[in-house]
Amino acid sequence: MLNASMDQQTPESPQPRGLQMARSMCWHCQSAVTGEYFCDRCVKVQPVSKETDYFTCLGFPRRLTLDPKKLEAKFYELSRTFHPDFYQTKSPAEQTISLGNAAVLNTAYRTLRDPIQRAEYLVALETGSVKDIRTSPPAELFEEILELQDTLEAFRSSERDSQEGRELRTVLETEQRGLEQRRQEMEAQLHRLFTDWDQLQDRGEATSPAREERDRLLKHMRDLLSNRTYVTSIVNDLAATIA
Amino acid sequence: MTRIVGIDLGTTNSLIAFMKEGQPCVVPDRNGRTMVPSVVALTDNGLIVGDSAKEHLTRNPERTVYSVKRFMGKGLADVQNELAYFPYTLTETGGVIRIRLGEKSYSPPQVSAMVLKELKRRAETYLGESISKAVITVPAYFNDSQRQATKDAGLIAGLEVLRIINEPTAASLAYGLQGKTQGTIAVYDFGGGTFDISILKLKDGIFEVLATNGDTHLGGDDLDRLLVDLFIGQIQEQYGINLSEYSDHMQAVRLEAERAKIRLSDDLKATITIELPDDKGHFTRELTREQLESLAMPVIERTLAPCRMALKDAGLTSKDIDEVVLVGGSTRMPLVRRRVEALFGKAPHCHLNPDEVVALGAAVQADILSGGTTDMLLLDVTPLSLGIETMGGVMSSLIRRNTTIPASAKELFTTYVDGQTGVDIHILQGERELIKDNRSLARFRLKVPPLPAGVPRIEVTFLIDANGILNVTATDMRTGQSQSIDVKPSYGLSDAEVERMIEDSFKFAVDDVNARKLIEARLDAEALLKTTERSLTEAGHLIMADEAKGIRNASSQLASAKDGSDPRTIRARMAELEQAAKNLNVVMLDDSLKKSLQGKKVTEVT
Incomplete structure (x- = not known):
């Protein structure tokens, strides 16, 4: 039995903007590193700093509407830069750095490629805390979910092929479609918020109304994201039960 | 630069390939055969491998090992229901299957190492240089233990295994080298003992695996x-x-x-x-x-569910697949082709030899690693989710299946009891909720300084490297010190055991080589004598009496050399006989061709 507590993996705390791949010194020749991924002097690959967030790692601003084609192109370009295949003839130290960098790059791309994961990551990054994990239904769904639990219970204890079982299945299937539609609505709403967020960032105002708007957007996205996760898990349960 | 070869270590046959002027080629034996049967036999004169060993399957079944790939990284309980099919004796020591051959027992990696050594020798003879570095292929759906066992086999054979690469993706590299392939492809790889499906996106020289699935016990x-x-x-x-x-x-x-x-x-x-x-x-x-x-x-039908699962994981439907590629000998079956075509809605193609394409791809990957090919890059995935055991026997996933490798995950561990000095960690692989339904990979004990509960903070990094093999490291977050971890594999050889097997394999190498050369020469001589005899009976009347006499003479010379113990003499006599019978073979071929054409209309012939 594992006797340990496991913290949710925490994204790195927020950091000042414009701190690109912050490194002071090349691990190999000890000269100041000015290049992006390699030391200008000795041309050795440099480790991606632990403080580098995924947006910085892939060279994108903290925006929520990213062009997937550009993201992929950048991922491919950086894969060609860091992949261990190209370090086989290099020193063990460089091989280790390449392996670590490639792993970070892969995680960064996986996170940013998916709009929902990207938003969850950005919200965590901006608010400096992990995402909420909802254990009870969101208020607007409370009664519906309670009713659904009862139907599920009845379905589980019924004979699948009986009249009752078939009727309950039909009810559950309708319910599933309803919830899936609800999730799509939430996602559409989220995408509108993503655009709002990006516009706010692009304006770059440092006024207090802008700060209030920022906090409001973050809170709204955070709530919607956790509601969406909750609904998704209910839908998955539902699908597994009636499958 | 030292050459890196590509090896397809198959269930039934194995091949070795290398790059020549930008093109991969499979190494043939002197008879032009490219496949080495993955069979090892213990004879009175020692261990033999390949074609000559295959002949012992019926003569000496208890001492002839085949399909050993099915046992790589497995315990005896895993193969219980198929033991009846194997004539040789299997036992288990330390979670690893052992195969009884005469007085000694061998682990599956040791037996595989014998096949690898045979391939290595073949390449060394052909290329006239020593071979020490290799890329070896494995089924994409192989778990960590099976991959590690394959790597161990390479080490025991005296090879530095620079990369373990998945068979379907290797095949895609061989196809990709042909240039024009772009878009989304499905590689359906149905071999002697394993089945894999991989969905890849090919774009600008990047081979990005989107999803993979399979069954390592289906072929x-x-x-x-x-x-x-x-x-x-x-x-x-x-x-x-x-x-x-x-x-x-x-x-x-x-x-x-x-x-x-x-x-x-x-x-x-x-x-x-x-x-x-x-x-x-x-x-x-x-x-x-x-x-x-x-x-x-x-x-x-059992191959189709993994195909659907892979499509689903890639977020695609069969309509999104631009090309379907067939790999593995079993895809020669018309039924397989029909079912694959029905599933993907397009005719699969297979213009590269399905038996050789994996080895060719391994040679391409070897060339990438040695810096020869720089425009191609393979981004593969881990086939199974990796996790650790948590309270209540539940697996907590750290790295999901189909995550691009290298992939890493970090977990922070602390203690629940004051003064606790260790945390036991159990690593698993699989897709099920409960640990008992997943594959146990390894266990280790994390050392923790004795402090009040909750104070220690040890960060453990689980890193799946480009071989798909797990590496674990730990750092004490309070002191910043890293600690070494002694991981005990659940179904694998310990480092010390592999070390000892490498030593053993060198110790017996000299004896083995001599014995093997003699046995092979004798077997080849026997086969040549038999075919010559048959040719003489069938077509002796078509040649001059003098010529027939010359052939008989060379035959008896070879027959007496065969009873001696010098393989070189046997080979020399064989060459003489081959020379003497050269014309006979030509005449016979002409004659049989003539006969097969008789009684057919001209239109049928052309």
């Missing part, structure tokens, strides 16, 4: 078994003989089943002849392709 072997069971049942019924009690006959039946299956890919019917024990004559029957297909259908 042509299973079809052979169905046929064997069918024949055995009939023999029992007709003759009252339980053939499964005769292991030498069982091997003959298995080989006959395999031959018939292969023939039925081209022909509509095949005749099966099985010699019965105790001079009871022969069992003969006809098998039609239709009969084979109705038997094979359930097995082929």
Whole structure:
């Protein structure tokens, strides 16, 4: 039995903007590193700093509407830069750095490629805390979910092929479609918020109304994201039960 | 720069390939054969491998090992229900299967190492240089233990394994080298013992695997078994003989089943002849392709669910697949092609030899690693989710299946009890909720300084490298010090054991080489004598008497050299005989061609 507590993996705390791949010194020749991924002097690959967030790692601003084609192109370009295949003839130290960098790059791309994961990551990054994990239904769904639990219970204890079982299945299937539609609505709403967020960032105002708007957007996205996760898990349960 | 070779270590056959002027080529033996049967036999003169070992399957079944790939990274309990099919004895020590060969027991990596050494020797002879570095392929769906076992096999064979690469992705590299391939492709790889499906996106020289799935215990072997069971049942019924009690006959039946299956890919019917024990004559029957297909259908169907799963994981439907590529000998079956075509809605293509394409791809990957090819890059995924055991016997996933590798995950561990000095960690692989339904990979104990509960903070990094093999490191977050971790594999050899096996393999290497050379020379001589004799009987009348006399003379010279103990003399006499019989073979070929054309209209011929 594992006797340990496991913290949710925490994204790195927020950091000042414009701190690109912050490194002071090349691990190999000890000269100041000015290049992006390699030391200008000795041309050795440099480790991606632990403080580098995924947006910085892939060279994108903290925006929520990213062009997937550009993201992929950048991922491919950086894969060609860091992949261990190209370090086989290099020193063990460089091989280790390449392996670590490639792993970070892969995680960064996986996170940013998916709009929902990207938003969850950005919200965590901006608010400096992990995402909420909802254990009870969101208020607007409370009664519906309670009713659904009862139907599920009845379905589980019924004979699948009986009249009752078939009727309950039909009810559950309708319910599933309803919830899936609800999730799509939430996602559409989220995408509108993503655009709002990006516009706010692009304006770059440092006024207090802008700060209030920022906090409001973050809170709204955070709530919607956790509601969406909750609904998704209910839908998955539902699908597994009636499958 | 030292050369890196590519090796396809298969269930039934293995191949070795290298790059020549930007193109991969498979190394042939002196008879032009590219495949080495993955068979090892213990004879009175020592261990032999490949074609010559295959001949011992029926002669010496208890001491002839085949399909060892099925046991890589496995415990005895994993293969319990198929033990009856193998004539050799299997036991288990330390979670690893051992195969009894005479006085000694060998782990599956050791037996695989013998096949690897044979391939290595073949390449060294062909290329005239020593080989020490290799890329070895494994089924994409191989778990961590199976990959590690393959790496161990390489080490024992004296090879530095620079990369373990997945078979379907290797095949895609070989196809990709042909240039024009772009878009989304599905690689359907159905071999002797394993099945894989991989969905890849090819763009600008990047081969990005989107999803992979498979079954590491499903292949042509299973079809052979169905046929064997069918024949055995009939023999029992007709003759009252339980053939499964005769292991030498069982091997003959298995080989006959395999031959018939292969023939039925081209022909509509095949005749099966099985010699019965105790001079009871022969069992003969006809098998039609239709009969084979109705038997094979359930097995082929089992490959389709993983295909659908891979499509789903890639977020695609069959309509999104631009090309389907077939790999592995079992894809020669027309039924397989029809089912694959029906699933993906397009005709699969296979213009590269499905037996060789994996080895060719491994050579391409070897060239990438040595810096020769720089425009291609393979981004592969881990086939199974990796996790650790948590409270209540539940697996907590750290790295999901189909995550691009290298992939890493970090977990922070602390203590629940004051002064606790260790945390036990159990690593698993699989897709199920409960740990008992997943594959145990390894256990280790994390050392923790004795402090009040909750104060220690140890960060453990789980890193799956580009080989798909797990590496674990730990750092004490309070002191910043890293600690070494002694991981105990659940189904693998310990480092010390591998070390000892490497030593053993060198110790016996010299004896083995001499014994093997003599045995092989004798076997080859025997085969040559037999075919020459047959040619003389069939076509002796077509050549001059003098010439026939010369051939007989060379034959008897070879026959006496064969009884000696010098392989070089045998080889020299063989060359002489081959020279003497050269014209006879040409004449015979012409004659048989003439006969086959007789009685046909000109239109049928052209």
